[in-house]
Amino acid sequence: xxxEPTLGALLRSQGISRRxxxxxCSATASMMAIPAGMAPAxxxxxxxxxxxxVIWMSFQECTGCTEALLRSHAPSIEALxxxxxxxxxxxxxxxxxxxxxxxxxxxxxxxxxxxxxxxVDGSIPTVKAYSTxxxxxxxxxxxxxxxxxxxxxAVGTCAAYGGLPKAEPNPTQAVSVEELITxxxxxxxxxxxxxxxxxxxxxxxxxxMGALPELDHLGRPLSFFGENIHDRCYRRPFYDRGLFxxxxxxxxxxxxxxxxxxxxxxxxxxxxxAHVKWNQGVSFPxxxxxxxxxxxxxxxxxxxxxxxxxxxxxFGAGPKIAVAASVGAxxxxxxxxxSRKKKHKTEAELPED
Amino acid sequence: MTLLDFARxxxxxxxxxxxxxxxxxRLLGVLVLTRGADLSRPRDAFGNFKGYRxxxxxxxxxxxxxxxxxxQTAMAYVFHIATLIVVxxxxxxxxxxxxxxxxxxxxxxxAAGVALGVIALASLLALIMRRVSRPQVYCSSWGDYxxxxxxxxxxxxxxxxxxxxxxxxxxMLAIHILSAAxxxxxxxxxxxxxxxxxxxxxxxxxVAYAHKGVRI
Numbered sequence: 001x002x003x004e005p006t007l008g009a010l011l012r013s014q015g016i017s018r019r020x021x022x023x024x025c026s027a028t029a030s031m032m033a034i035p036a037g038m039a040p041a042x043x044x045x046x047x048x049x050x051x052x053x054v055i056w057m058s059f060q061e062c063t064g065c066t067e068a069l070l071r072s073h074a075p076s077i078e079a080l081x082x083x084x085x086x087x088x089x090x091x092x093x094x095x096x097x098x099x100x101x102x103x104x105x106x107x108x109x110x111x112x113x114x115x116x117x118x119x120v121d122g123s124i125p126t127v128k129a130y131s132t133x134x135x136x137x138x139x140x141x142x143x144x145x146x147x148x149x150x151x152x153x154a155v156g157t158c159a160a161y162g163g164l165p166k167a168e169p170n171p172t173q174a175v176s177v178e179e180l181i182t183x184x185x186x187x188x189x190x191x192x193x194x195x196x197x198x199x200x201x202x203x204x205x206x207x208x209m210g211a212l213p214e215l216d217h218l219g220r221p222l223s224f225f226g227e228n229i230h231d232r233c234y235r236r237p238f239y240d241r242g243l244f245x246x247x248x249x250x251x252x253x254x255x256x257x258x259x260x261x262x263x264x265x266x267x268x269x270x271x272x273x274a275h276v277k278w279n280q281g282v283s284f285p286x287x288x289x290x291x292x293x294x295x296x297x298x299x300x301x302x303x304x305x306x307x308x309x310x311x312x313x314x315f316g317a318g319p320k321i322a323v324a325a326s327v328g329a330x331x332x333x334x335x336x337x338x339s340r341k342k343k344h345k346t347e348a349e350l351p352e353d
Numbered sequence: 354m355t356l357l358d359f360a361r362x363x364x365x366x367x368x369x370x371x372x373x374x375x376x377x378x379r380l381l382g383v384l385v386l387t388r389g390a391d392l393s394r395p396r397d398a399f400g401n402f403k404g405y406r407x408x409x410x411x412x413x414x415x416x417x418x419x420x421x422x423x424x425q426t427a428m429a430y431v432f433h434i435a436t437l438i439v440v441x442x443x444x445x446x447x448x449x450x451x452x453x454x455x456x457x458x459x460x461x462x463x464a465a466g467v468a469l470g471v472i473a474l475a476s477l478l479a480l481i482m483r484r485v486s487r488p489q490v491y492c493s494s495w496g497d498y499x500x501x502x503x504x505x506x507x508x509x510x511x512x513x514x515x516x517x518x519x520x521x522x523x524x525m526l527a528i529h530i531l532s533a534a535x536x537x538x539x540x541x542x543x544x545x546x547x548x549x550x551x552x553x554x555x556x557x558x559x560v561a562y563a564h565k566g567v568r569i
Contacts, residue, residue, distance in 0.1 A: 228522060242444060242462035261448060268357065268523040303358065311445035311526070312452035313369075314362045321369055321453075328374035332381025339386045 007207075008047030021047075028197075028204050045208040052207060053108050053116040055145055056090035059138040060131055060165040060174055061122025065156035066092050068193035069200075085203070088116070091133065102134045109148050117206065118149035119199075123158040123165045124180060125172035142180060151185045151212055152177060155199055160188035160219070161298035168302050178219060187212050188219035192295035195276050198224040218298065220270070229266035229292050232274035235259065253289060263307035264291025271296040357523045360530035368534035369453075375541025380549060396566025407559030407569055408552055428479045435473035436508070439466060443515070463515065470512045477505055500543040506532040 011021055025043040029036065058066070070093075087093065088108035089101065096104055108116060120142065128137035136144075146152060154177040157163040165174035178186050189198050202221055205213045213221040230236065238244070238258040245252035245259055258264070266274075269292050273284040286292055291307075294300040304314045354362070397403065414422045440446055444460035451457045461469075481501050484491050491497070510529035513519045520528075539545065562569050 230522070231517070240463045242460050242465075244444065244460075260444070268526070298355075299358075308452065309445075309448045311448045311530075312361070313365050313449060314358070315366045315453075316362060321373055324370040324373040325377055328377030329381060331374065331378040333385065335378060335382035336385030339382065343386070 006048050011047075028201050034205075034209075042204075042208045046204065051086040053112040054085045054087050054119060055105060055108055055116055055149075056087060056093075056119040056121070057142060057145060058091060059120065059122030059124050059142070059159070060172065061156065061158050063092055064193040065121040065191075065199075066090070069196045085117075088112075098134070105145070109145060113148040115150050116148065117203070118145055118152045119155050120152060120159040120177050121155045123162045123174035123176060125165070125174050127173045130172040139180070142177070146177075146181045146184055149184055151187070151206065152181060153199070153202060154178065154186060154188045154190075154219075156194055157190040157192045157295055157298075157300070160190040163192065164301050166299070185212050186219060187215065187221060189224075190218075190220060190296040190298075191271060192293075192300075194296070195224065195272055195278070197276050198272065216270070220296070224272045224276075225270045225296065227270065227272075229269050229271055229274045229286070230264075232272075233266055233286055234274070235286060248289065259286060259289075259291035261309055262291050263293075263305065263309055265294030265297075265300070265303075265310060266292040267310050269294040269297055269300075355523070355527070357527040357530075360527040360534065364534045365530055365537075368537035372537040372540050375538075376546070376549065379541050379546060384553065391564055393564070395564045397563055399563075401560055401563065403569060404560030404563035405556050407563075408555045410569070411555050411559075425480070425483055428476045428483070432473055432476035432480060435469045435476065439469045439473055439508075439511075442466065442469070445515070467512065467516055470508055470515065474505065474508045474512065477501070477508065481505075496543050500539070500545050503532075503536050503539050503543075504545070507536055 008021075022039065022043055025046065026036065026039040029039040029042050034042065056066075086108075089105040091097075091101060094101055094104065122138075124138045124142055125131050126139060128139055131138045133141055154160040158165060158174075159177050162170075162174050162176045162179075165172055166176070176188075178188065187202055189202060191198070198221065201224065202213060205211075205221075213223055216222050216225055218225075230239070233239075235256060235258045238256070239260055243252060243255075243257040244261045245257045246261060247253065248262065260267075264286065266286065273292070274286070277284045277287070293306050294303065297303075304312065308314075395401070414426055438461070441450070441458075442461045443463070443466035447457060447460050484493055484497070484501075507529060510525065510532045514522065514525040514529045517525075519525050536545075540548075559569055
């Protein structure tokens with residue numbers, strides 16, 4: 001059996017120079033908050049790594065996460081890393097279909113049991129009939145595949161937190177990966193879609209360090225989700241000076257002022273969009289003129305209107321304040337009547353002069 | 354539901370309901386309980402007018418007390434004006450009010466908001482120091498101190514949230530909104546109700562004195 005190629009050999013065969021590879025390692029080390037001195041060690045480890053098996057399961061999703069990754073910096077080293085890993089099952093990308101595709105998954109699970117990485121995009125409907133692959137429900141497929149995984153990467157907000165399918169009224173009773181799997185290390189890489197560098201960065205970290213990166217309280221890698229977008233936003237000085245776009249076509253919007261009043265959720269959203277950006281660092285939503293919608297936060301779809309600003313109250317459909325005023329008036333009148341009665345009674349009981 | 358979802362959802366909603374129910378209840382409950390008209394002839398033909406004038410004239414201490422109450426008067430004015438500007442002048446507050454009423458107006462730059470918040474907090478500290486150091490003047494109850502804490506808390510947490518200090522922004526914002534919710538819920542039941550009572554109490558005593566010909 002031929003020896004499997006290392007990543008270094010693969011990159012050289014693709015015409016990627018060592019300089020470019022080291023640049024990638026330095027950038028990734030920097031993004032992952034790994035000390036700069038570790039970049040050469042990371043390069044060595046990556047070069048000598050052999051093909052790890054990866055199974056990518058797609059459940060209730062829109063394929064946006066896969067699209068974001070594939071259409072990132074093509075052709076990039078990040079993409080090549082994905083070429084390099086043994087992507088044994090990904091039903092959007094694989095050539096095989098039907099029973100052959102399922103057989104590939106089963107073989108990968110069997111051959112690399114306990115070692116393969118499981119990437120999941122899409123939420124999982126707990127009402128099994130809503131989504132099946134090869135006649136197997138998403139729920140059963142995830143439980144079966146996760147059992148032999150070394151670690152799980154929940155890619156995109158749907159896999160990480162339930163996302164849009166979980167939005168009210170959640171007809172499929174969708175849940176996230178971590179709501180179902182509790183005995184495996186899980187990294188959430190949320191976003192709708194997530195930054196491609198966040199996905200490849202976590203994979204590179206896992207390949208080089210042999211461990212998953214440090215996570216925040218929502219299971220996200222701190223290196224990409226450690227700071228809120230507002231703190232890194234190039235429009236922040238306008239926020240501080242009190243200069244806001246009031247509509248999407250006013251003078252403030254044309255001058256690039258802060259989008260806070262137009263519902264920008266950057267102050268409560270943790271992601272690296274503002275500095276990593278998209279399309280080879282060209283832009284990100286706020287730079288394009290639309291506020292952040294907070295897509296890397298749990299339940300972002302149900303947190304009030306997209307164009308409601310962060311400090312606005314979310315009063316929902318509960319008791320209304322006008323009703324409260326009526327109740328107050330009734331209580332006040334009642335209290336007054338009782339007090340008057342008591343006063344008259346006291347006056348009547350007083351001895352006459 | 355996150356802490357922020359709870360704060361800007363049911364917590365602030367119910368606190369506003371308590372504020373409105375409580376305020377109207379207390380106002381009506383007291384105002385309906387008026388004395389009957391005083392049938393005696395007023396000593397001063399303009400008695401009632403002079404009485405109502407006290408609503409404004411008592412916004413300033415009488416000449417005899419100017420010196421002794423100078424510190425308190427100055428600090429109270431600074432606190433009320435700075436707090437009012439912060440409440441209606443900074444953009445997040447305007448956004449909240451806009452969400453509730455639809456009304457909107459231009460906001461202040463953040464630096465001005467922080468400066469006014471610090472001034473309001475400093476004057477509030479100056480007032481509590483006077484209260485603590487002069488117990489014979491104030492005869493404070495626990496409710497007075499609680500009201501002070503309930504007013505100071507939104508200022509402290511608001512400044513921290515506004516300046517992005519302390520815990521993560523959304524946590525600090527949630528704590529700030531919760532502290533404001535506590536203020537709204539407590540408002541009708543403590544001395545904070547003076548925001549409404551001052552008009553009626555000044556007018557009532559002004560009219561009573563003016564009717565009797567007392568110089569006011």
